[in-house]
Amino acid sequence: MEKLLSWVGSLLYGMRFTMMFFYVGLVTIILGILGKFVLETYRLMNTLLFDEISKIDLIIKVLELVDMTMVAQLVWVVSLAGVSLFVTTRHFDQSEMKKPDWLDHVNTYNLKLKLAFAIISISGVHALKTYLGGDLSLENVQIIAVVAVIHFTFVLSAIGISFAERLTREQA
DSSP: OHHHHHHHHHHHHHGGGGHHHHHHHHHHHHHHHHHHHHHHHHHHHHHHHHSOOOHHHHHHHHHHHHHHHHHHHHHHHHHHHHIIIIIOOGGGOSTTSOOOGGGGGOOHHHHHHHHHHHHHHHHHHHHHHHHHHSOOOHHHHHHHHHHHHHHHHHHHHHHHHHHHHHHHHHHO
16 A cells, blocks of 8 residues: 555656646747747837827726736746745756746745735726726726726735734734
């Protein structure tokens, strides 16, 4: 029985490299976001230089670019931390590659908290974009209210994660 458990444990540990397919997929998504970002930046610059654009429309377009940037950063953090936590850290043993300082302190809890705060930031930008982009018709006010409730739910979730971790650390 001990030999079987040891074999299963070794098999599962060896399969950690299959996670690389997921992280490579996430990197592909980052490249897709980069392409969309470059295209939208080109369109915005064209509009700024050769057409007219209202201040509100300009702010909304810039917020969309900020939103794309934050989503790409979120995917990057998940990919880098995931590889470091679950696959390998040998690629940082090379002297010419400097490991980011925050990666030394990342564990699954910190990663969840970073994700929660990134989602809150993205949600906040989306809420602001929704608010600035609409008129004050009843239908739009209802949409803004739903977006605000969802954003507030994300904030409460992050507070809950943080509180649960604090309780866990105090009991340990």
